[in-house]
Amino acid sequence: MIEQRPSPERRKASAALDEARLRQQAIGVRLRQMFDEVVNEDVPEEFLEILRRADERSQGKS
Amino acid sequence: MAVAAEPRAAARSPADDAGFKKELVQLIPHLRAFARTLCGDATAADDLAQDAMLKAWDARASFQMGTNMKAWTFMILRNQFYSEKRRSWRQSQLDQEAAERTLVAVDDPEAPVALDELRQGLAMLPAEQREALILVGAGGFAYEEAAEICNCAVGTVKSRVSRARRALHAILEGGQYDRDGAAASDAMRSILADADRLSSVR
Numbered sequence: 001m002i003e004q005r006p007s008p009e010r011r012k013a014s015a016a017l018d019e020a021r022l023r024q025q026a027i028g029v030r031l032r033q034m035f036d037e038v039v040n041e042d043v044p045e046e047f048l049e050i051l052r053r054a055d056e057r058s059q060g061k062s
Numbered sequence: 063m064a065v066a067a068e069p070r071a072a073a074r075s076p077a078d079d080a081g082f083k084k085e086l087v088q089l090i091p092h093l094r095a096f097a098r099t100l101c102g103d104a105t106a107a108d109d110l111a112q113d114a115m116l117k118a119w120d121a122r123a124s125f126q127m128g129t130n131m132k133a134w135t136f137m138i139l140r141n142q143f144y145s146e147k148r149r150s151w152r153q154s155q156l157d158q159e160a161a162e163r164t165l166v167a168v169d170d171p172e173a174p175v176a177l178d179e180l181r182q183g184l185a186m187l188p189a190e191q192r193e194a195l196i197l198v199g200a201g202g203f204a205y206e207e208a209a210e211i212c213n214c215a216v217g218t219v220k221s222r223v224s225r226a227r228r229a230l231h232a233i234l235e236g237g238q239y240d241r242d243g244a245a246a247s248d249a250m251r252s253i254l255a256d257a258d259r260l261s262s263v264r
Binding site for chain 2: 024032050
């Protein structure tokens with residue numbers, strides 16, 4: 001990559017921009033982490049039980 | 063004879079149902095997570111997710127296999143949530159309070175402080191911004207899919223997400239969230255520590 005020499009002001013501005021971007025990125029990581037915590041929980045047996053009963057009902061109908 | 067006969071029931075084979083069911087089961091964890099972000103309260107969220115799952119099952123004849131089932135079930139869940147909400151608008155107040163406490167009902171002592179603040183920050187966002195941000199930022203949906211789920215234009219989702227991001231950032235940095243005694247900058251410091259780690263990985 002070619003080395004660029006931006007002015008100090010420019011560098012400062014882009015550093016601030018980088019930081020803002022990083023912060024947003026970090027918030028995004030947290031957000032996914034929070035969501036995934038629930039995704040990774042064991043599914044309560046009740047869900048499968050409800051679906052199983054519904055499946056049986058519909059098979060009984062046909 | 064049932065009055066509400068399924069229109070395309072004759073075309074469905076047991077294999078279709080089995081395939082549908084298998085896919086639906088795989089989506090349950092995601093439905094639970096999405097419901098948790100809408101309801102806050104974990105028990106209410108599971109009730110909502112179960113209702114949505116059943117609704118999806120009952121409507122399976124209208125689902126086209128091969129299309130995005132995750133988006134389809136999320137849309138069902140969301141509709142269910144808002145139709146219930148219309149019936150009991152008072153609930154929203156409770157939801158808001160519950161969301162601040164229990165968006166994730168796990169207390170991990172290892173978890174950095176910012177996760178708690180993030181939850182509170184999210185709870186402070188308008189519902190439409192929160193759901194857009196969750197769908198795109200955490201649920202892994204494209205803007206187009208999120209628009210379909212929320213029944214609005216793609217541009218609307220984009221602007222909601224960007225407004226939500228900015229607001230969340232401001233809330234976390236400004237410490238507008240309500241937490242007794244905790245320094246406002248704690249959340250941001252912890253998030254920045256994350257940012258450092260991220261940047262060193264990449």
